[in-house]
Amino acid sequence: MTQSLRLAAVAAALTAVPALAQSPVRVTAATPEAAGEYLLIVAGCHDCHTAKWAEAQGKVAKDDLLLGSNVGYRGPWGTSYAPNLRLILGRMTEARWVEVLTTADDGEGKPPMPYHNTARANPEDLKAMYAYIKSLGVKGERTPRAVPAGQEPTTPYINMVPVVPKP
Numbered sequence: 001m002t003q004s005l006r007l008a009a010v011a012a013a014l015t016a017v018p019a020l021a022q023s024p025v026r027v028t029a030a031t032p033e034a035a036g037e038y039l040l041i042v043a044g045c046h047d048c049h050t051a052k053w054a055e056a057q058g059k060v061a062k063d064d065l066l067l068g069s070n071v072g073y074r075g076p077w078g079t080s081y082a083p084n085l086r087l088i089l090g091r092m093t094e095a096r097w098v099e100v101l102t103t104a105d106d107g108e109g110k111p112p113m114p115y116h117n118t119a120r121a122n123p124e125d126l127k128a129m130y131a132y133i134k135s136l137g138v139k140g141e142r143t144p145r146a147v148p149a150g151q152e153p154t155t156p157y158i159n160m161v162p163v164v165p166k167p
């Protein structure tokens with residue numbers, strides 16, 4: 001099969017799968033903030049939204065968490081940046097937070113933000129994440145605006161287009 005036929009087959013298989021439902025499973029802890037703190041770690045949010053999280057193996061000061069990253073992710077969608085969630089939560093309501101994380105997998109949101117995963121989350125878990133980020137307080141700067149496809153980013157970026165080795 002040629003590469004394009006194989007991709008078409010994958011696309012056909014994907015449309016045959018029904019939309020993923022929100023999970024009835026949820027995390028409970030002493031406080032919503034404690035549940036949110038845990039969820040943001042195990043759901044991998046810091047890997048993109050906290051600068052140097054992976055490099056420091058998660059040993060980042062609490063005050064520096066979730067401030068976003070100026071290293072872009074470049075692909076067919078252009079170049080996107082994981083935004084500063086603490087700044088965003090200064091103006092985003094809890095209802096909007098849940099809405100963005102459960103509906104942006106309709107094509108509105110850009111990769112590599114895993115909206116297809118957060119769309120399955122129990123809304124109570126998403127609210128717990130919101131409570132924790134709110135408790136950290138507003139801090140930091142806005143990350144760069146997304147760069148449209150075909151334009152050169154002026155920041156460092158990670159190229160997310162797979163490199164296919166020559167046979």
Ligand code: HEC
Nearest residue numbers: 043044045048080081082083088100109110111112113114
């Ligand atoms: C692989 C990197 C990556 C991971 C992991 C990731 N994000 Fe993101 N996130 C991004 C990028 C890039 C954007 C910008 C996407 C866009 O423009 O739609 C984004 C956007 C968002 C937005 C939208 C902000 C707005 O103003 O609309 C929210 C909310 C968010 N992320 C929360 C989370 C949460 C919660 C998690 C963990 C469950 C998470 N992210 C995991 C990269 C990531």
